[in-house]
Amino acid sequence: MFDTGAGPGPRREPRLTAVPDAGAATPEALLHRTALGEDAAFAALYDLMAPRVYGLCVRVLRDPAQAEEVAQEVLVEVWRTATRFDEHRGSAGAWITTIAHRRAVDRVRSAQAAGDRERRAAASSTETEYDSVVEAATSRLEHRQVRRCLKTLTELQRQAVTLAYYGGHTYRQVATLLEAAVPTVKTRIRDGLAKLRDCLEVAR
Amino acid sequence: MSTEVHTLIGAWALDAVDADERRQVEEHLTECASCAQEAGELREAVWRLSDVTLAEPPAALRERVLAEVRRTRQEAPLVSEPEAAPKPARRVPRLRLPRLRLAVGxxxxxxxxxxxxxxxxxxxxxxxxxxxxxxxxxxxxxxxxxxxxxxxxxxxxxxxxxxxxxxxxxxxxxxxxxxxxxxxxxxxxxxxxxxxxxxxxxxxxxxxxxxxxxxxxxxxxxxxxxxxxxxxxxxxxxxxxxxxxx
Incomplete structure (x- = not known):
């Protein structure tokens, strides 16, 4: 049952350090080590995820200074709460990106509530929303996947999903922007995401 | 009511709900395993939308974050009681586990x-x-x-x-x-x-x-x-x- 031929090897190998292979540098592995308080693992995780966190904040908030501020909050929160990450409930990428998106959106909404934000979003056409997304895409494979998968959505599904995600709008706001019924938008968002999920899974 | 909440899962995954609705959905997810599964899957799709918005952050941000992290205490992990209702095994690499000390022989x-x-x-x-x-x-x-x-x-x-x-x-x-x-x-x-x-x-x-x-x-x-x-x-x-x- 066991390979007992190995015999007692030399004791005192380095304390549980991750094997330096590709697998060890996954966000999940780095997040686990971050949870153990390893500064170096967090620094590596920063290098891996900061462009995603910062980029998303810029996209939602538009203002680079605010985006930088929120990105800092997000990344410190990742460090602080890495101990609560549960990989059974999702990937490290989803966990970190969710924190970033929520924080960015919360910032947008509190600014809206305070009434100090112009309703320029309403002025921007839905085409612009999508075009600037596409524009941001480079030759990276992932970009192509997401772009291709977004194209499998119906026009209304795609507009609803991108306005909500990149624009930081609630589904009710999206309904207003698209001049569509609120229940319709709710349904389109859900169907659109299901399609996106299926497409991305196939693409992997 | 719960069907109403259920239809919000997509909007929830996009953070396109208000604070009240977010609370309702997340409460619903603790009671409905299939909904939690759907929500998790949608989240895994949603975060990929950030693939197209990657942007190099200012170099100074790294130093500021690492400096703040050095003086920030991490939260204690959530410890599940061994007797608690069966949950999927949690894996946080800390020595927290149900332990039995049993008698002898x-x-x-x-x-x-x-x-x-x-x-x-x-x-x-x-x-x-x-x-x-x-x-x-x-x-x-x-x-x-x-x-x-x-x-x-x-x-x-x-x-x-x-x-x-x-x-x-x-x-x-x-x-x-x-x-x-x-x-x-x-x-x-x-x-x-x-x-x-x-x-x-x-x-x-x-x-x-x-x-x-x-x-x-x-x-x-x-x-x-x-x-x-x-x-x-x-x-x-x-x-x-x-x-x-x-």
């Missing part, structure tokens, strides 16, 4: 059967031609035998019966997540200073029983998934890390 054998559900495994080992079978019996029947176990990440369980006086232990690995034929589970003895391999399970096997001679200062017994034949150092995270009774 023959009771230990019964305990292994009861807690690890491995009586069949044990029975297979009984044939006298196995030279370690007697040693295992000795460990299980030792007056100071203590049992510790942990639900493994991905399913199954790792049970350890250790005898301090004998300096020996029996490790029962049962029904871990299935692995392909090019992967092996490997068992490690971990102490303050490091770890050593205690043995590599046959490739593709997810259950095994082993006898360990020479526990020394071992603090915990860990199991990792490795390429077939095992590795020189463990690939983290561990599938299980069973702390031995102090």
């Amino acid at each position: 023959a009771a230990a054998l019964a305990a292994v059967a009861a807690f690890a559900g491995v009586f069949a495994t044990w029975a297979v080992l009984r044939p006298e031609e196995s030279p370690t079978a007697d040693r295992m019996t000795a460990v299980l029947e030792a007056p100071d035998a203590e049992v510790a176990y942990q639900e493994a990440d991905g399913g199954g369980r790792v049970t350890v019966v250790a005898s301090e006086s004998l300096d020996e232990a029996v490790v029962v690995v049962s029904d871990l997540a299935a692995v392909d034929d090019d992967r092996s589970y490997q068992v490690w003895l971990v102490d303050e200073a490091g770890q050593e391999s205690a043995g590599v399970m046959d490739a593709g096997d997810s259950s095994a029983t082993m006898w360990i001679d020479g526990l020394g200062d071992t603090d915990l017994i860990g199991v990792t998934e490795e390429p077939a034949g095992g590795s020189a150092a463990p690939t983290l995270p561990m599938v299980a890390d069973v702390a031995l009774p102090a």
Whole structure:
């Protein structure tokens, strides 16, 4: 049952350090080590995820200074709460990106509530929303996947999903922007995401 | 009402709900397993939308974040009570686990059967031609035998019966997540200073029983998934890390 031929090897190998292979540098592995308080693992995780966190904040908030501020909050929160990450409930990428998106959106909404934000979003056409997304895409494979998968959505599904995600709008706001019924938008968002999920899974 | 909440899962995954709705949805997800599954899957799709917005952050941000992190305390992990309703095994690489300290002697054998559900495994080992079978019996029947176990990440369980006086232990690995034929589970003895391999399970096997001679200062017994034949150092995270009774 066991390979007992190995015999007692030399004791005192380095304390549980991750094997330096590709697998060890996954966000999940780095997040686990971050949870153990390893500064170096967090620094590596920063290098891996900061462009995603910062980029998303810029996209939602538009203002680079605010985006930088929120990105800092997000990344410190990742460090602080890495101990609560549960990989059974999702990937490290989803966990970190969710924190970033929520924080960015919360910032947008509190600014809206305070009434100090112009309703320029309403002025921007839905085409612009999508075009600037596409524009941001480079030759990276992932970009192509997401772009291709977004194209499998119906026009209304795609507009609803991108306005909500990149624009930081609630589904009710999206309904207003698209001049569509609120229940319709709710349904389109859900169907659109299901399609996106299926497409991305196939693409992997 | 719950169907109403259910239709919000998509909007929730996009953070396109208000604070009230967010609370309602998240409450609903704790009560509805299939909804939680859908929500998780949508989240996994949604975050990929950020693939197209990657942007290099200002260099100064890195220093500021790392500096703030150095003076920021991490939150304590959420500890689930062993008696709590069955939840999927949580894997946070900290020594937090349900531990049983059981009485002695023959009771230990019964305990292994009861807690690890491995009586069949044990029975297979009984044939006298196995030279370690007697040693295992000795460990299980030792007056100071203590049992510790942990639900493994991905399913199954790792049970350890250790005898301090004998300096020996029996490790029962049962029904871990299935692995392909090019992967092996490997068992490690971990102490303050490091770890050593205690043995590599046959490739593709997810259950095994082993006898360990020479526990020394071992603090915990860990199991990792490795390429077939095992590795020189463990690939983290561990599938299980069973702390031995102090």
